[in-house]
Amino acid sequence: MNTTEHQVAKTKAAMTYNAAADHFDHPVSSFWHCFGRRTVERIGLKEGESVLDVCSGSGGSALPAAEQVGTTGKVIAVDLADQLIALAEAKATAKQLENIEFRVADMLELGYPDEQFDAVVCVFGIFFVPDMPAAVRELWRMVKPGGRLAITTWGPDLFEPANSAFWDAVGNVRPDLQRSFNPWDRISDPAGLQQMLAEAGVYTDDITSEAGTHPLQTSEDWWKIAMGSGYRGTLEQLDAEAFNHVYATNLKRLKNDRVQSITTNVLYGVAQKSSL
Known part of the structure; x- marks a missing residue:
């Protein structure tokens, strides 16, 4: 893996999501937690199991996992x-979850031994690492046999269609910031x-689309989503005039086109390690 490229990506992700933390848990962005819960449901966690949740955000999958594994389990x-970890910690405290530990760290530099966890979870995070197969190999290394x-x-x-309207604005x-x-x-x-996982030596047919x-409800809802997501990294690089232009142009287009929903297609991939 290119260390410099990874460091740049890591710094950018941290900056983007620390900035986005002020909108990340806004009710209009409830999909973060919805898809986190669904991921946890798909792996059938049992009481007493140990779970590593990387790119955990504000706890969308980690908190449901902690509830599933119970007081004898650990997440x-x-x-x-x-800033996202702080949001997750506050929610865990409110739920009185004492079986969850939080770390601000790079998922590639955690230092845990091989075969440490019954389940390793990564929701909307693997693509932040430039070398995705290398990241998967590191996560797979920490999965127990049968995990x-x-x-x-x-x-x-x-x-879509809000995404295209945003990047056009x-x-x-x-234009130097426009993403292709x-x-x-x-x-x-x-x-x-499936191919990316196979490149990491992880083979599974359990992939659900x-x-x-x-x-x-309004075009303003979209703007709150943008402010609480990866788009924030781009918005943080705009001066006040450019920011206001993007805001006004983006929302005007959504209003004119009477956009009432955005596409949220998701893929779930689950692999089980042989217990042999």
């Missing part, structure tokens, strides 16, 4: 963004996700 939740690895990622057309004022592809594009269909949409 370790890891994220690069300390599970769960990788959840975005399907095609994420947040950015291109008007800062997303890092998850190569794994946004079952074949792509789930089509979905997320409602918008």
Whole structure:
């Protein structure tokens, strides 16, 4: 893995999601927690099991996992963004969950021994690492024999049509920031996700594609989602005039097109390690 490239990606992700923390848990972005819960449901956690949740955000999958494994189980939740970890810790305290530990750390530098966890979970995070197969190999290393690895990622057309409207507006004022592809594009269909996992030596047919949409009551809802997600990294690089242009242009287009929902297609990949 290119260490410099990884360091740049890591710094960018931490900056983006620390900035996004002020909107990350807004009710309009409830999909984070919805897909986190569904991921946990798919791996059938049992009481007493140990779970590592990387790129855990504000606890969308880590908190349901902690509830599932009970007081005799243990969850370790890891994220690069300390502001998101703080949100997750506050929720765990409110729920009186004492079987969960939080770490601000890089998922590739955790230092846990081989075969340490019954389940390793990564929801909407594997694509932040430039070398995704290398990241999967590291996560797989920590899965016990008979344990599970769960990788959840975005399907095609994420947040359309609002996504295209957003990037068109950015291109008007800062073409250097306009994105032509997303890092998850190569794994946004079952074949792509399966191939990436296979490159890491992880073979599974348990890949589920789930089509979905997320409602918008107003175009302002979309802006709150953008402010609490990866789009924030781009918005943080705009001066006040450019920011206001993107805001006004993006929302005007959504209003004119009467956009009432955005696409939220998701892929769930689960692999079980042989117990032989």
